[in-house]
């Protein structure tokens with residue numbers, strides 16, 4: 001039986017068929033921590049019996065938490081309520097042959113970016129200088145350093161806890177020679193890197209459009225920019241059309257010279273008619 005099937009069965013036994021159907025897709029695993037994304041209008045304490053069953057029956061789970069709906073503040077943190085097992089929020093999370101120490105209460109972490117991390121890493125050419133503007137615990141930066149052969153990845157975050165874990169993770173994965181961690185505001189780092197980088201990652205939808213001019217300024221003569229957006233569509237409108245319109249309007253405002261869109265991809269739905277989308281751009285200055 002797969003872990004998904006086992007989860008479904010546990011949720012059905014504890015919560016009944018109807019409620020289980022709402023909940024089991026909301027369970028994710030970060031290392032040995034199971035996280036249940038609590039539905040709106042529900043007291044997370046009500047999830048404690050499910051948390052205890054998950055702890056007892058799903059192999060490798062040592063701690064279970066409920067996350068309160070919504071991501072808060074500029075550091076993009078979720079609030080969690082402990083449900084069962086060890087009362088510990090730090091764990092080791094593995095992706096693409098790399099290991100990341102993270103604390104779910106102190107740094108942004110989401111398995112939904114798993115495919116994006118390796119997709120972007122595979123696009124990086126040998127010798128590139130990469131600028132990750134919103135690096136969190138360093139997942140994109142370290143996976144790029146491990147799977148491609150960049151000359152340097154500047155890996156920036158404004159959250160001191162994210163910086164702490166990024167530095168730890170650079171050491172854990174032995175990429176000190178490639179990944180350069182920076183604590184600070186990405187726009188200040190962009191002005192220091194002016195006209196020197198080949199590729200910019202902007203994995204923070206709330207700031208991506210505002211910071212696009214800084215990303216473009218940091219590029220050498222030309223280069224790639226990966227812009228992560230949240231787009232809201234009207235009835236009958238396609239998310240792709242909307243994302244491309246938003247990008248072209250923003251690039252026109254900042255008078256970016258010529259650009260081409262090399263790829264557009266929906267990562268996930270983030271609400272009714274709201275989509276998280278990545279647009280890969282090649283910009284010539």
Ligand SMILES: C[S@@+](CC[C@H](N)C(=O)[O-])C[C@H]1O[C@@H](n2cnc3c(N)ncnc32)[C@H](O)[C@@H]1O
Nearest residue numbers: 075108134135136139157158159185186203204
């Ligand atoms: C969505 S998370 C990044 C996820 C991360 N790239 C990953 O793959 O797990 C956005 C990050 O941007 C950081 N951030 C917010 N404002 C920033 C700024 N002005 N400059 C640099 N980092 C910032 C937050 O602290 C947060 O860690």
